[in-house]
Amino acid sequence: MHTDQASSYQAASYQAPGGLLQGRIILVTGAGDGIGKAAALGFARLGATLILLGKTVEKLEQVYDQIEQEGCPQPAIIPLNLETATVADYQKIASTLEQEFGRLDGLLLNAAILGDMRPLEFFPMDTFEKVMKVNVNAQFLLVRTLMPLLRLSEQGSIIFTTSSVGRQGRANWGAYAISKFAVEGMMQTLADETRNTSQLKVNCINPGATRTRMRANAYPGEDPATLCPPEAILNLYFYLMGSDSAGVTGQSLDAQPK
Numbered sequence: 001m002h003t004d005q006a007s008s009y010q011a012a013s014y015q016a017p018g019g020l021l022q023g024r025i026i027l028v029t030g031a032g033d034g035i036g037k038a039a040a041l042g043f044a045r046l047g048a049t050l051i052l053l054g055k056t057v058e059k060l061e062q063v064y065d066q067i068e069q070e071g072c073p074q075p076a077i078i079p080l081n082l083e084t085a086t087v088a089d090y091q092k093i094a095s096t097l098e099q100e101f102g103r104l105d106g107l108l109l110n111a112a113i114l115g116d117m118r119p120l121e122f123f124p125m126d127t128f129e130k131v132m133k134v135n136v137n138a139q140f141l142l143v144r145t146l147m148p149l150l151r152l153s154e155q156g157s158i159i160f161t162t163s164s165v166g167r168q169g170r171a172n173w174g175a176y177a178i179s180k181f182a183v184e185g186m187m188q189t190l191a192d193e194t195r196n197t198s199q200l201k202v203n204c205i206n207p208g209a210t211r212t213r214m215r216a217n218a219y220p221g222e223d224p225a226t227l228c229p230p231e232a233i234l235n236l237y238f239y240l241m242g243s244d245s246a247g248v249t250g251q252s253l254d255a256q257p258k
């Protein structure tokens, strides 16, 4: 199923009740900055235990400290460069999580890179490969290695992160746009594979224009003050992570429906 705007409107205005994610164990990729950081803090404030995965350790430590200072459940940090990580690295993460937590209730696949913005005819191969590694291969490997832990959850939720250029191609968005089409395809494939056999929900969120470093890189001339900050787009993330979205799977929803 593709974008369901009616559901996007409803879900994007969801008001999460306090304690919605109490007792849940949620892994967020790219948890040190931008939307991933805001989502991790938001999930923690709703009671979840966060596993903060990302590239820059200092940024993850900052989020860790903030979660602790606010008295939320103690998080964990997994430093990982998704561009260079090996299959063995992912397997190690899965066995550590199994030992420490025994299961996984939520997986927000948020980390991504933009790469170059130029026509495909002139797109450098090394950048193309780098974008595919971070935005596609890493998502696949995380899903593949973490599925056994997610299946142990009573109501697991996987959220992929898409973009409007992953639904309708756009000139100069190059590898990034192609990678987001792949993400939509991965979500649909996994949702179809799990629909009748588990409680697992598998969906995509398109955050829409959001005030982050990636957005500033894509639109250097834009005034960031005109954009929603990451903290203001989280209702849909809470909805899909929590139990009120039971049975919602295979959807690609907009955090800021127009």
Ligand SMILES: NC(=O)c1ccc[n+]([C@@H]2O[C@H](COP(=O)([O-])OP(=O)(O)OC[C@H]3O[C@@H](n4cnc5c(N)ncnc54)[C@H](OP(=O)(O)O)[C@@H]3O)[C@@H](O)[C@H]2O)c1
Binding pocket: 029, 030, 031, 032, 033, 034, 035, 036, 053, 054, 055, 056, 057, 059, 080, 081, 082, 083, 084, 109, 110, 111, 112, 113, 134, 161, 162, 163, 164, 206, 207, 208, 209, 210, 211, 212, 213, 214, 215
């Ligand atoms: N912002 C928007 O307007 C917008 C619109 C549509 C879709 N999105 C999507 O929303 C998601 C979040 O984007 P954002 O705007 O929050 O971007 P951002 O501010 O650039 O944050 C990206 C995050 O991904 C992490 N990351 C990048 N490369 C990594 C690697 N090799 N290994 C591990 N982590 C890595 C970054 O960690 P470091 O900081 O340590 O590098 C950072 O935490 C992305 O999937 C993006 O495509 C954003």
